[in-house]
Amino acid sequence: MSRLTDLIAQAKAKDPQMGADLDREFKVLSSRLPFGLNFERHRPEAVELPQRPIRKGDKVRVLPPRGSTGKGDSRLWQIMAIHRGAGGKVAELALLGGEATKTQTAQTQTVALVDLVVVAEFRDTIYPGLVSTGKVQRGGDKPFHTVINGENYHVLKALTYTHRGKVDAIYIDPPYNTGAKDWKYNNDYVEGDDLYRHSKWLAMMERRLLVAKELLNPANSVLIVTIDEKEYLRLGLLLEQVFPEARIQMVSSVINPASSSRAMAFSRSDEYIFFVFMGISGPVPVHLSADWYPKTGRDSRGKARWQELYRRGADGIRTKSPGCFYPVFIKEDGTEFVDVGGALPEYQHPSDVNIPEGLVASWPIRSDGTEGRWSMTPDKLRTAIAKGYVRIGNVGANGYGLTYLAIGEQKKVEDGSYPIVGYRADGSVITGEQELVELVPSTQWRIPSHDASAYGSQLLRAILPNRRFPFPKSLYAVEDALRFFVANRPDAIVLDFFTGSGTTAHAVMRLNRQDGGRRQCISVTNNEVAASEHEALRRKMLRPGDAEWEQHGICDYITKPRVKAAMTGRTPDGDPIKGDYKFTDEFPMAEGFEENAEFFTLTYETPVSVNHNRAFARIAPLLWLRAGSRGRRIDHLPEAGWEVVEAYGLLVNVDNSTPFIETIGQTQGLGVAFIVTDDDRRFQSIARQLPAGVEPVRLYESYLTNFSFANGEDWGDTEIQG
Ligand SMILES: C[S@@+](CC[C@H](N)C(=O)[O-])C[C@H]1O[C@@H](n2cnc3c(N)ncnc32)[C@H](O)[C@@H]1O
Structure with a gap:
């Protein structure tokens, strides 16, 4: 149930007519929700704190009997009194949200302390x-x-x-x-x-x-x-x-x-x-x-990528780019480029071309035997061959297969991203691995x-x-x-x-x-x-x-x-x-x-803790965390009235501020000075004397009140309660 439906149920119990009216209005409203994410903010979350000792005033639930796997009673009760019973301590409980009405008295019961668990609702103040x-x-x-x-x-x-x-x-x-x-x-x-x-x-x-x-x-x-x-x-x-x-x-x-x-x-x-x-x-x-790069096994250390000179796909037909249909003459043994022929006139076909003795002509012929085209014109190919950007592959029915480096890859060779480590017999560059590249x-x-x-x-x-x-x-x-x-x-x-x-x-x-x-x-x-x-x-x-x-x-x-x-x-x-x-x-x-x-482990303290040392011990880790979680921690109130460790200092007796400030000044890398005092003027005066870069943080003398918060309440330095 949401908080609202909860409240409507309570209203119904007190005044059925008003409850029904409210219910109707609620339904009309909720059917007219504006655009966006709408949800009911459910009644405050509650968390059971099984290890927290039980005290008078606590909110509790009654646990199901040991051995039971049932859900148990989800209602919340308040402890009105605790006293000794025959078999151990017992608590007098009053049902929360169940105040007395004209016809009913408030619901109460007596339950053994061991059968109770403290519950913190998220709107409760927590220490x-x-x-x-x-x-x-x-x-x-x-x-x-x-x-x-x-x-x-x-x-x-x-x-x-x-x-x-x-x-x-x-x-x-x-x-x-x-x-x-x-x-x-x-x-x-x-x-x-x-x-x-x-x-x-x-x-x-x-x-x-x-x-x-x-x-x-x-x-x-x-x-x-x-x-x-x-x-x-x-x-x-x-x-x-x-x-x-x-x-x-x-x-x-x-x-x-x-x-x-x-x-x-x-x-x-x-x-x-x-x-x-x-x-x-x-x-x-x-x-x-x-x-x-699971497919290629490459890492981001790129290698130059050679791609087929022969153009694939719908654009890869002679008629789309007649200037890219021409022979490339290669030595019979496939070791050397000899010449790049001119583009054939429309009416000519490979069989019309004379192939000199000792050479093989490579043609852009598609797998279905029709005429395809290369990816560049003869002039551009001649330049690319001269620079070592074209490679001779295996021989097939239409001559040797050819691969080349596209413009982007050529640039990487030219700017040294792919270092040239040598040349093949056909004059093409052998490149080393690119330096590791960083990418998103x-x-x-x-x-x-x-x-x-x-x-x-x-x-x-x-x-x-x-x-x-x-x-x-x-x-x-x-x-x-x-x-x-x-x-x-x-x-x-x-x-x-x-x-x-x-x-x-x-x-x-x-x-x-x-x-x-x-x-x-x-x-x-x-x-x-x-x-x-x-x-x-x-x-x-x-x-x-x-x-x-x-x-x-x-x-x-x-x-x-x-x-x-x-x-x-x-x-x-x-x-x-x-x-x-x-x-x-x-x-x-x-x-x-x-x-x-x-x-x-997070603990839930009581605000009335009278023992300063114990209260301090529980917040000591919070001070250490604030100072960067490094170096030693001050776990107990220092007898000398102050103590300085690697990351922070703690002054509990403001009369001892002189040696405290001196030691802080000598400690390299120290970031925070915690000063315990209820006196604002003394805090300000000590804070002014701290070296630059050291953050002064004030703590009140009742340690736990420095660390209280409730749901919806901001808990920054400015809102520290005194
Ligand atoms: C899906 S698991 C996270 C798994 C984790 N990424 C891993 O690799 O092991 C979510 C965890 O959040 C914890 N969790 C759920 N609600 C929590 C709450 N209100 N306070 C603290 N922890 C909570 C659960 O105990 C659970 O172990």
């Missing part, structure tokens, strides 16, 4: 934090890639503090809304027979794209979104609506060359990639691997390395043997899509907030290895378990939030282990990964990557 769950360091002082386990909407909101306008490229592969339980809305899988399937999907995507837009660098960045036939039309319109100022292109990309059959339709082998160009962004020419391809990609089965699923199986993840992208497909935008940006920040198995982070590591870049990837994904495992886990009496359930979640079971394995070159069992990377950069997967990565 996010990050907890580190591990790291891999092999990359010296390079910035860290980060993998964040969390609801992406909330993580995106948190990133508006750390990365507003700083992201260079976003690559996302959202759920395709296939109707086959590939995603959840309000904790329920969206199925094919759900009448609101499309508007739920659009509402979900729109909310996230609007926040993602705040992260993209408006002057020069790209959003890349993959999609298939189920939602590409709606997605295209949504992108136009959310990014009216951007230029948008769609590429058709074959990801399943074998194709999958569709009832009463063409079998499908491709999907689509939308590219949304912000500001001056656009694909830059890059070196493409040989794989982009067309919008049709039929690239074998983009096969999701071979280089997505099978590659992932080599990295994480015995673990399954549905439909990972081909590693090389993601690498190629990103290359056009980050090739010349070795410090690019790439974000994927539907990261699934972590292909994007893996692709960014490969791009770094190819040019020594220091790009960093932020990967966000939730920890839901695959629909197929859901019921099995429930039958095992498990629930989300149980350690055994969570360890099967995508982020913990697939994403983090995949990124770690790719970096170390070892599977989770410690075995060297079998096989080699292919295409642009070929090397054993067991070599891993010289990169750094840290793994986090």
